[in-house]
Amino acid sequence: MVAWTDFERATIKDIFSKIDYEVVGPAAISRFLIVYPWTQRYFAGFGNLYNAAVVMQGLEKVVKNMDNIKATFTELSTLHSEKLQVDPDNFMSCSFDCLAIVVAAQLGKDFTPEVHAAFQKFLAVVVSSLRRQYY
Amino acid sequence: MSLSGKDKAVVKNFWAKVAPKTAEIGGEALGRMLTAYPQTKIYFSHWSDLSPSSAQVKKHGATIMAAIGDAVSKIDDLTGSLSALSELHAFKLRVDPANFRILAHNIILCMAMFSQEDFTPEVHVSFDMFLQNLSLALSDRYR
Numbered sequence: 261m262v263a264w265t266d267f268e269r270a271t272i273k274d275i276f277s278k279i280d281y282e283v284v285g286p287a288a289i290s291r292f293l294i295v296y297p298w299t300q301r302y303f304a305g306f307g308n309l310y311n312a313a314v315v316m317q318g319l320e321k322v323v324k325n326m327d328n329i330k331a332t333f334t335e336l337s338t339l340h341s342e343k344l345q346v347d348p349d350n351f352m353s354c355s356f357d358c359l360a361i362v363v364a365a366q367l368g369k370d371f372t373p374e375v376h377a378a379f380q381k382f383l384a385v386v387v388s389s390l391r392r393q394y395y
Numbered sequence: 396m397s398l399s400g401k402d403k404a405v406v407k408n409f410w411a412k413v414a415p416k417t418a419e420i421g422g423e424a425l426g427r428m429l430t431a432y433p434q435t436k437i438y439f440s441h442w443s444d445l446s447p448s449s450a451q452v453k454k455h456g457a458t459i460m461a462a463i464g465d466a467v468s469k470i471d472d473l474t475g476s477l478s479a480l481s482e483l484h485a486f487k488l489r490v491d492p493a494n495f496r497i498l499a500h501n502i503i504l505c506m507a508m509f510s511q512e513d514f515t516p517e518v519h520v521s522f523d524m525f526l527q528n529l530s531l532a533l534s535d536r537y538r
Contacts, residue, residue: 294516295523357500365507365514373423373447376504377431
């Protein structure tokens with residue numbers, strides 16, 4: 261069980277209410293496909309980047325279930341490990357770092373160091389849950 | 396992942412554009428690293444204030460960016476030009492080199508915040524490679 265402070269809960273909900281999924285999702289994915297080109301190996305079957313909004317919706321599910329993130333992500337973790345076979349080291353170092361960068365650029369001054377820290381903790385929990393079903 | 400001639404040109408060009416803001420970006424990046432990655436605070440326990448608004452943090456962030464700017468001007472020989480700093484980090488400061496990546500990420504994040512239009516994915520990839528090569532040069536003297 262992750263212990264979230266009131267500030268962290270409010271901040272995560274606030275971030276997700278402010279960002280535009282249709283913009284942030286595709287922007288983050290297309291950025292990391294360029295910056296870390298080896299990740300392209302996983303996206304041959306992903307279809308158009310409009311599917312990137314699907315990733316944001318997955319994250320939004322977590323925002324609604326912040327006290328039960330492990331269970332929320334069991335299926336997705338299995339998907340990423342067994343079907344998509346994504347190297348889990350990529351989760352934070354490639355995709356979520358780029359997501360943080362795109363969110364920071366969108367929110368500007370609102371993305372204060374304290375907000376950034378809360379978002380970083382959130383992403384670390386998401387990564388840990390996505391890794392859970394790997395061997 | 397070595398820097399091509401094109402990467403070097405992109406980095407120099409981008410650095411020239413952000414030059415007026417680099418000191419501020421450095422202070423922001425360091426402050427964010429200490430706040431969002433609290434395990435890095437151990438290296439700064441001699442400071443009285445580790446918050447993002449701390450004068451010590453801002454000053455040191457500017458110092459770091461000045462050194463990075465110097466590295467940009469000597470981009471053809473990062474290992475040679477960073478040798479003294481590498482020895483400092485290895486033998487005196489004893490910073491685990493895994494942390495260089497963390498600061499690099501925060502610098503990149505601040506670059507994206509401070510110069511949104513200029514920090515395109517194409518600039519981002521060259522700059523990310525530059526910071527990786529810089530981190531490698533900074534680790535060169537460790538063992």
